[in-house]
Amino acid sequence: MPARAAKVTPDAPLYASEDQIAVFVIGPARAKEWPGIVAALERQGFPPINKVFGGRYRPAVKAWLDAFEAARRMAEKRKANRA
Numbered sequence: 001m002p003a004r005a006a007k008v009t010p011d012a013p014l015y016a017s018e019d020q021i022a023v024f025v026i027g028p029a030r031a032k033e034w035p036g037i038v039a040a041l042e043r044q045g046f047p048p049i050n051k052v053f054g055g056r057y058r059p060a061v062k063a064w065l066d067a068f069e070a071a072r073r074m075a076e077k078r079k080a081n082r083a
Contacts, residue, residue, distance in 0.1 A: 012024075012058070013055065013058075014053075014057060014058055014059065015050055015053035015054065015055035015056065015057055015058070016055045016056055016058050016061075017054075017055050018034065018035075018038070018049075018055075018056070019031065020055075021034070021038075021055075021056050021058070021061060022034035022038075024058065024061070025037075025061065025065065041068075044068070045064070046061075046064055047060040047061050047064055
């Protein structure tokens, strides 16, 4: 990760760099942790870097994380109901 934080704004590119995705997902304070986090997420189906555009498709990243979070919450709710 570069020393300065990459900004993600509403007009940021659809195919964002890893630095932009890191800030988009976990914020600038934790962006340096992104390589380890994304490696684990990719094993679970996280949207890949598009070879043509050289970045991850931001809407797909958001949709994947929304679904991931919904599944996590449902699993927690089921676990709590069994206890």
